[in-house]
Amino acid sequence: MCGIVACILKDKQAAPVLLGCVKRLEYRGYDSVGLATSSSKIKVKKDKGKIGEVQKKLELTDMPGKMGIAHVRWATHGLPTRENAHPHTDCKNRIAVVHNGIIENYKELRDELREEGHVFRSETDTEIIPHLIEKYMDNGSDLEEATRLATQDIRGSYAVAVMSSDEPNKIIGVRKESPLIVGVGEGNYFIASDVPAILPHTNQVIYLNDNEMVILSKDGVTVKNMDGTVITKKIDLIDWTPDMAEKGGYNHFMLKEIHEEPDAVKKTIMETSQIKKMVETFPKFNRICFVACGTSYHASMVGKYLFESLIGIPTDVVLASEFEFSAGALDEKTLVIFISQSGETADTLKALRTANKKAETLAIVNVLGSTATREADHVIYTRAGPEIGVAATKTYVSQLTCIYLLAICMNGNKKLLKEIEKIPDYMRNAIEKEDHIKEIAEKYKDADDFFFIGRGFSYPTAMEGALKLKEITYIHGEGYAAGELKHGPLALIEDDVPVVVVVPPGESHDRTLGNVQEVNARGASVIAVGSCKDNTLKSQSSDIIGFEDEINEFWSPLPYVVPLQLLSYHMSVARGIDPDKPKNLAKCVTVE
Ligand code: AGP
Numbered sequence: 001m002c003g004i005v006a007c008i009l010k011d012k013q014a015a016p017v018l019l020g021c022v023k024r025l026e027y028r029g030y031d032s033v034g035l036a037t038s039s040s041k042i043k044v045k046k047d048k049g050k051i052g053e054v055q056k057k058l059e060l061t062d063m064p065g066k067m068g069i070a071h072v073r074w075a076t077h078g079l080p081t082r083e084n085a086h087p088h089t090d091c092k093n094r095i096a097v098v099h100n101g102i103i104e105n106y107k108e109l110r111d112e113l114r115e116e117g118h119v120f121r122s123e124t125d126t127e128i129i130p131h132l133i134e135k136y137m138d139n140g141s142d143l144e145e146a147t148r149l150a151t152q153d154i155r156g157s158y159a160v161a162v163m164s165s166d167e168p169n170k171i172i173g174v175r176k177e178s179p180l181i182v183g184v185g186e187g188n189y190f191i192a193s194d195v196p197a198i199l200p201h202t203n204q205v206i207y208l209n210d211n212e213m214v215i216l217s218k219d220g221v222t223v224k225n226m227d228g229t230v231i232t233k234k235i236d237l238i239d240w241t242p243d244m245a246e247k248g249g250y251n252h253f254m255l256k257e258i259h260e261e262p263d264a265v266k267k268t269i270m271e272t273s274q275i276k277k278m279v280e281t282f283p284k285f286n287r288i289c290f291v292a293c294g295t296s297y298h299a300s301m302v303g304k305y306l307f308e309s310l311i312g313i314p315t316d317v318v319l320a321s322e323f324e325f326s327a328g329a330l331d332e333k334t335l336v337i338f339i340s341q342s343g344e345t346a347d348t349l350k351a352l353r354t355a356n357k358k359a360e361t362l363a364i365v366n367v368l369g370s371t372a373t374r375e376a377d378h379v380i381y382t383r384a385g386p387e388i389g390v391a392a393t394k395t396y397v398s399q400l401t402c403i404y405l406l407a408i409c410m411n412g413n414k415k416l417l418k419e420i421e422k423i424p425d426y427m428r429n430a431i432e433k434e435d436h437i438k439e440i441a442e443k444y445k446d447a448d449d450f451f452f453i454g455r456g457f458s459y460p461t462a463m464e465g466a467l468k469l470k471e472i473t474y475i476h477g478e479g480y481a482a483g484e485l486k487h488g489p490l491a492l493i494e495d496d497v498p499v500v501v502v503v504p505p506g507e508s509h510d511r512t513l514g515n516v517q518e519v520n521a522r523g524a525s526v527i528a529v530g531s532c533k534d535n536t537l538k539s540q541s542s543d544i545i546g547f548e549d550e551i552n553e554f555w556s557p558l559p560y561v562v563p564l565q566l567l568s569y570h571m572s573v574a575r576g577i578d579p580d581k582p583k584n585l586a587k588c589v590t591v592e
Contacts, residue, residue, distance in 0.1 A: 002086070002100040003028035003193045004180075006069040006161035006171045007201075008216045010187030013037075015063035018070040021190070021197040023051055027253075027388045027580070027587040028100075028193060029074025032085035035060050036096035037068035041165045044096060046071075046085040050581075067171060069161045071098035074586045077106070078123030088127040090134035091119050094165045095143075097133070099126040100193055101157035101178040102591060109153060129160060143167045144215060147174060148226060157590070161191055171216040174226075175208045178590060179344055179370060182206040182214050182221055184235055189216040194367065195238055196386045203238040207369035236369070240385055254389035254472070254579045258565050259431060262424035264394040265558065267383035268401040269420060272409070275402070278378055279409045285335045285360070288315040291323050291351045292339040293589070295392040295467060299399035300339050301460035302557045306407040309554075321592070323351035330358040338363045339403075341387060341395040342588040343370025350592065352376060364402045366395045380406065389580045390587045391471050393565050396464065397427070400558050419555065426551055426559035430566075433545055437563055440527060440543050441570030444498050450475055451489065451519075453482040454502035455512050457553045458560065461502045465564035472572040472579040482508075482515040495523035500567070502560055503530045503537060506553030516540045529563050 003025025007014055014037050022033060033054045034046025043063055047054045051072065054060060071086035078084035087096040103109070106125035109132065114120065118131045132153055136146035143164045151158070157177035163170065173180055173191040183190030185202035191214060192198050195205055206223065208214060212231070215222045223233045250256035288307050290300035300317045307315040318326055320338075330336065336355040340348045343365035352375055355361050363376035366384050373379045382398035401420070408416045444450075450469055454462035459481045466479030480489055482501070493499065499519045503512045513536060516526055525542040528534075532546035545563040572579040 003072040004098040005192040007190045008067040014068035016061040022070045022072050024196045029072045031080035032073040034085045035070045036087040037063040037065035039065035047082045048080045069098045077125045083122045090130040095130045097130045097162050100159045104156040147172045173214040176210045180208045204235050206233045252580045257394045261394045261397050262427040264384040264398045265401045266424045268398045275405050276409045287334040289336045290317045293320045295396050296339040298460045298464040303403045310407045310411040320347035320351045334359040336361050341366045343367045343372035346592045423558045430562035437566045438570040445571045445574040450477040451499045452479045455482045455508035458502040468568040472582050482512045493522040493524050497524050499524040500527045504553045504556035
């Protein structure tokens, strides 16, 4: 879970450009940062800490040379320290490497290299790479060949960028099971873990596949197979503007991304004709199985209710990390739907590879060209644009939109396709309530425990509300199916415990109100999310976030999650936490 970037520039110093690029990758890891640039020899500056802190201390922008590599780290092997920060170098400091991924056999390789006299300075798996390359260069290989030979020794996943003072004006990138893209500008060439990193410099991108190598030089970009054969790759034009990857005037990415939700849903609805076409190619399935992690899992839970109610196909929802224990019942009549913002989550990819052997697979993914999109049989993109905040917000509602569209297209109900178009307006209505939500956040910011409850379509919303709270406020939050309260959790409800109740109009409304009475009787403070016109609910709640429109529970997962995201966001800020960078969490979990 790290971010890498590299560049060769025509007429600018590389360091300030690289620093800007890694800043846009900081969501991939932020426990340390480092740069290596090359003029006559390689210079490395790196340390533990967030980019801003390390920049102040080391003046990272003040480094010579028009080419370089950079890294933001999320520690997996070795503590966050200066020594473990990337770039890593060989014994003679003539080769520098940045890496995202995990080298499984690094201990054996390190022992062998140590016996051959190599001196290691860090505890990382990555450091074996520059030493392996050094070994092969000492034996007569050039940088390209030495990098190729080194990757043959390595077991695991990697996206790496390599440079050497012996071959100035060349940077090599290689990918296997970790994302890596190539940016092609006017005389300026880049490689990076993802597109937002390089967007201010170019919107022309080549997606590398596993076991492909890219060679950047002053003269351009060459992509090769690992046997050295040159391959012709398509250049994609990215329609994301650099602004889309910046905060755009908001204090935090998360807030910006919540405000972008109506637009994200609208853009995703534009995928309807693609989805229709895809559905026409489907055989008759007799089982659907959703697989995902975290927030994407909560979107999948809504999928189960939708597919069972609209199409009547038995539908399961499985956590990706649990999938291997339940994959036995798959066959070619099963459609396994993988939901992932990043398309790179290790647990999800592992499950996808298992499912690919037995069933038809579909990935609903936000990141273009990510691994899941290349490995699944079918792909639907959530058109949310880049999401930088660690907590998923706009991608969740875009995932939900895709799931609704898919179920509706499979069911063929044209009326529902018309109704979904109203959702962005419902969401805007929720965003307009932000000041009121902020007041509620201030009121409850010091609570120790929160409960979130809802029934049917509102149960996943309650789960997602609790996850957001935990992630960015560090307050203990539990999401429950409202009917489950009396089977245990009610014992924890006492005076002033905040209970957020998700209670849209619909079939389950009255029974959920019964649960509101239960918690009220035990002294809870009820924060209700429901309809403005729901006077009974109002009379039983300490606070209410009310929608002007009567949004039936069937559609409620989309707009009703917005107030819960805003509530957690404002509580996080009120508690002095940076909601974009919650502790212990990373945006993309590329390890099992
Ligand atoms: C959500 O706020 C979290 N960042 C996390 O639960 C996330 O949804 C999960 O790790 C899955 O990621 P993915 O959608 O990229 O696969």
